[in-house]
Amino acid sequence: MANSTPMSASEFQRVAERADAMQPFLAMEIMERAFAMERDGARIAHLEIGEPEFRAPKVVVDACVQALVGGETRYSDSRGLIELREAIARDTRRRFGVEVAPERVIVSSGTSPAMLMVFSLLVDPGDEVVLGTPHYPCYPNFIRYCGGVPVTVPTDARAGYQLEAEAVREVITPRTRAIVVGSPGNPTGAVQHAETLRGLAELGLPLISDEIYDGLVYDDVKVTSALEVSDEAFVLDGFSKRYAMTGFRLGYAIAPEWALRRLQIMGQNLFISPNRFVQHAGIAALEHGGDAVKEMRAAYQERRDLIVEGLRGLGFGIPSLPEGAFYVLADARRFGADSLALAFELLERAHVGTTPGVDFGAAGEGMLRFCYAASEETIERALESLGRILPELEERCAGTASATEREPGASSGTS
Ligand SMILES: Cc1ncc(COP(=O)(O)O)c(C=O)c1O
Structure with a gap:
């Protein structure tokens, strides 16, 4: 009879290193949470995932x-x-x-x-x-x-x-x-x-x-x-x-x-x-499909201009216009330093899906990525909804920053 010494639970459930090495794809995590919210009746503006709201030609x-x-x-x-x-x-x-x-x-x-x-x-x-x-x-x-x-x-x-x-x-x-x-x-x-x-x-x-x-x-x-x-x-x-x-x-x-x-x-x-x-x-x-691509590209260009102007108006930093694809990577630090927490808060409270910059490496921390392949109507709804919540986040962020400054030892040379 074969040796049937049972494995411990931790041995049994051990996964290969390669599976452990993979990090969650945060744009998908946000989208999947948004889908769950939609099943509960929420209306989400999906600017998180890189996906045209157009139908295929x-x-x-x-x-x-x-x-x-x-x-x-x-x-x-x-x-x-x-x-x-x-x-x-x-x-x-x-x-x-x-x-x-x-x-x-x-x-x-x-x-x-x-x-x-x-x-x-x-x-x-x-x-x-x-x-x-x-x-x-x-x-x-x-x-x-x-x-x-x-x-x-x-x-x-x-x-x-x-x-x-x-x-x-x-x-x-x-x-x-x-x-x-x-x-x-x-x-x-x-x-x-x-x-x-x-x-x-x-x-x-x-x-x-x-x-x-x-x-x-x-x-x-x-x-x-x-x-x-x-x-x-x-x-x-x-x-x-x-x-x-x-x-x-x-x-x-x-x-x-x-x-x-x-x-x-x-x-x-x-x-x-x-x-x-x-x-x-x-x-x-x-x-x-060439004509359909031309039409979609023309629409994306207009939406890029719309979203960049809207985001700048809300206080996001956008150093230059994106030349291609359908994303804008915006500096969101005045609303929150932790992009993952910020993206989830915007999803839960404003019903706007965005991708946390940290998904794109440490260099993206403090940023949010917005996809403008969504329809104009979706983009406008998202901007409006963000406009209702961002002042509060900005105030909270400024409050946290000044509290940190007041903490003993926070200023240079005191430790
Ligand atoms: C840069 C880049 N490469 C590849 C892919 C994957 O595309 P596909 O849907 O063809 O698998 C994506 C999807 O977002 C992407 O942004």
């Missing part, structure tokens, strides 16, 4: 339904339907003038699985990955999940949040395995200049470039793809943001030749294939 929904009804319900090639991979290659040529063979496109159920596969491909335990901060929360979480170490380089709002090669070079060690850059960036909305990307590519490390917000840029700003500066870059992209298709779950990686077989094997094992009928929606988006 009609051509996209029609193509998806048609594919579903037409029996496109089986597995596909693990790397995606060749028709979609070809359409993505054509779209990449159209947007950036870069020729990419369709074989270099690996389709996935959202950009997130593609991101997981690329980090899994490159990062061994103990490897370091460099990224600018403030940053998209999942980058360090995925790096840690793979046993790696995220190494952050501060970027400066006044310098357009550029991830300068010189600053990156200073933190490179023999364990550095890759550099991550996002442009247009979440949460800053900043676009990395062509020379910034060129400088990063010249550092001779794999460049992972998250371009999911390309196409959502304002005032005629031009986005450079990492593919324009390096054949060896890993590009992450998807349909969630540009085409308002968050719930479809469709994304892709464009990878260098040498990585393709490994990514294919990972995709076969981890996911088998992306949703087949959703891939038909993706083809329709690329072929017929």
Whole structure:
């Protein structure tokens, strides 16, 4: 008979280090709390999550339904339907003038699985990955999940949040395995200049470039793809943001030749294939969704101006207009130093969802991120509701600050 010594409860419930290494995604935590409040009857203005309030374009929904009804319900090639991979290659040529063979496109159920596969491909335990901060929360979480170490380089709002090669070079060690850059960036909305990307590519490390917000840029700003500066870059992209298709779950990686077989094997094992009928929606988006994207972009530009003016009027600090994506990262310190506590208080009391800046790294503490892909009506309701509660928070914050000043030992030189 097998030795059946029972495990203690703590042994039984021990989780692997990689699961423990992941931090909560705070934008999702706020959204999930907001959903619970909505189930109890509250009306929430969702400015926390990076999600267009627009419906997906009609051509996209029609193509998806048609594919579903037409029996496109089986597995596909693990790397995606060749028709979609070809359409993505054509779209990449159209947007950036870069020729990419369709074989270099690996389709996935959202950009997130593609991101997981690329980090899994490159990062061994103990490897370091460099990224600018403030940053998209999942980058360090995925790096840690793979046993790696995220190494952050501060970027400066006044310098357009550029991830300068010189600053990156200073933190490179023999364990550095890759550099991550996002442009247009979440949460800053900043676009990395062509020379910034060129400088990063010249550092001779794999460049992972998250371009999911390309196409959502304002005032005629031009986005450079990492593919324009390096054949060896890993590009992450998807349909969630540009085409308002968050719930479809469709994304892709464009990878260098040498990585393709490994990514294919990972995709076969981890996911088998992306949703087949959703891939038909993706083809329709690329072929017929251009006008819808133009309309949404024009609306976002107006909403950006509306929310920036409104937030400034309420006392938030916004050093410069975001150039792309649909976020504004605002200095909220006069209302509360702890961004997580502040975001939850605004949700509970004002029924406004925002993302705490600390989600984007220590550099984001004291800030709140507002998403302006919500409708104009939602944005106006949120501003009005914030206006009713912020003066009280500001007063409380000022009171706390002056009480701290009065505390014995708080002033310099007395201890
Ligand atoms: C910078 C960035 N990359 C990737 C993603 C993930 O997108 P997807 O919905 O395609 O998984 C997001 C979602 O918010 C994002 O902001």
